[in-house]
Amino acid sequence: MKFNDRLKFLRKENKFSRDDLANKLGISYSTIAKYESGTREPDFETLEKISNIFEVSIDYLLGQDTSYSELEHYKNKISTEFPDIDLMFKDMESLTAEEMKEVYEYIKFKMSQKKQ
Incomplete structure (x- = not known):
């Protein structure tokens, strides 16, 4: 390309x-x-x-590297495992800033549990 x-x-x-x-x-x-x-x-x-x-x-x-960004790689991996994730993110647009912060904090919490 x-x-x-x-x-x-x-x-x-x-x-x-x-x-x-x-x-x-x-x-x-x-x-x-x-x-x-x-x-x-x-x-x-x-x-x-x-x-x-x-x-x-x-x-x-410039077409010299066919790889996409690391972020895109993770997005594709998650989308494969959870096909409806794009719809979920689209629905998240209706959340308030405070609700989005709660979602973010929950994700951080789950990640910290995994590290322990």
């Missing part, structure tokens, strides 16, 4: 519009469109920003 395809994939996977990504990078919508069409390539500084936003390596963006 080429850079333009990976960028488009990552943007859609993370539910960013072209405008969203352009704003995060401090560049124009049309520049993102050119990156995704393959008519323009980013400079190194922009590549670094893109890799940080999507938590992937520059090598991955």
Whole structure:
């Protein structure tokens, strides 16, 4: 997969519009469109920003590394074991900040029990 395809994939996977990504990078919508069409390539500084936003390596963006981020690996592993987890995370959007904190604290508690 080429850079333009990976960028488009990552943007859609993370539910960013072209405008969203352009704003995060401090560049124009049309520049993102050119990156995704393959008519323009980013400079190194922009590549670094893109890799940080999507938590992937520059090598991955450039097609030199086929591995995804470690976080994506764990997400895929959990999704395989618990196919409904994506729906659960989507439903969690309706929780208040306090309720989300409770969920987070419970997960931390369960992890600490496992370490003992």
